[in-house]
Amino acid sequence: xxxxxxxxxxxxxxxxxxxxxxxxxxxxxxxxxxxxxxxxxxxxxxxxxxxxxxxxxxxxxxxxxxxxxxxxxxxxxxxxxxxxxxxxxxxxxxxxxxxxxxxxxxxxxxxxxxx
Amino acid sequence: xxxxxxxxxxxxxxxxxxxxxxxxxxxxxxxxxxxxxxxxxxxxxxxxxxxxxxxxxxxxxxxxxxxxxxxxxxxxxxxxxxxxxxxxxxxxxxxxxxxxxxxxxxxxxxxxxx
Numbered sequence: 001x002x003x004x005x006x007x008x009x010x011x012x013x014x015x016x017x018x019x020x021x022x023x024x025x026x027x028x029x030x031x032x033x034x035x036x037x038x039x040x041x042x043x044x045x046x047x048x049x050x051x052x053x054x055x056x057x058x059x060x061x062x063x064x065x066x067x068x069x070x071x072x073x074x075x076x077x078x079x080x081x082x083x084x085x086x087x088x089x090x091x092x093x094x095x096x097x098x099x100x101x102x103x104x105x106x107x108x109x110x111x112x113x114x115x
Numbered sequence: 116x117x118x119x120x121x122x123x124x125x126x127x128x129x130x131x132x133x134x135x136x137x138x139x140x141x142x143x144x145x146x147x148x149x150x151x152x153x154x155x156x157x158x159x160x161x162x163x164x165x166x167x168x169x170x171x172x173x174x175x176x177x178x179x180x181x182x183x184x185x186x187x188x189x190x191x192x193x194x195x196x197x198x199x200x201x202x203x204x205x206x207x208x209x210x211x212x213x214x215x216x217x218x219x220x221x222x223x224x225x226x227x228x229x
Contacts, residue, residue, distance in 0.1 A: 033216060042119075042206050042219035043160075056215060089158060098215060106152075106160035 004094050004107035012113045019079040021110045025094030032075040037089040082114045117142045117209050121220035128197045136192045136223045138207030146212040149190045155203040197227045
């Protein structure tokens with residue numbers, strides 16, 4: 001059973017460009033979570049999605065960031081007009097069910113560098 | 116809102132010795148889960164151990180064990196017989212039973228010395 005896959009692993013964007021980060025959850029998992037890790041810090045929750053629904057976006061910046069998890073295909077985290085402060089590692093996690101004791105399985109992360 | 120505090124930014128231990136990493140958290144919830152994750156230089160997040168708040172017995176996974184003190188809101192990780200491969204950043208995390216997201220501490224960088 002393949003784990004959580006994220007691509008690309010490394011992404012370089014110039015200021016003002018758009019960044020698209022993809023996450024394919026583990027087989028059978030319909031719940032996806034996005035976290036951001038700034039250098040020397042822990043992971044900060046951004047958004048929790050179920051297929052075609054945003055369940056909790058309390059950690060998402062109000063502007064330039066959006067996320068989706070369509071019925072078919074991977075979850076996408078989209079950052080418009082990137083700035084240097086967006087440089088970070090972005091982790092996706094998936095779980096088989098909502099809430100409770102379901103463990104979150106993490107992908108390898110996408111390291112975004114904004115130049 | 117829940118908060119997780121790891122007060123030791125860096126620690127080191129000699130190979131084969133025992134080390135304890137500290138974690139405290141703040142919550143008004145009664146039902147929740149606590150986790151320790153390991154992040155080696157590859158940056159992959161690896162679950163080390165987890166504890167259900169309703170269980171009084173401390174969780175154990177091979178060389179890893181926790182000391183869970185619910186009243187004190189403390190959740191420390193003990194690594195016995197430390198190995199060079201244990202060198203990594205360790206994160207403590209909290210997850211409310213009724214919420215999907217996890218809240219992470221800022222991590223402790225552990226170095227195991229030969």
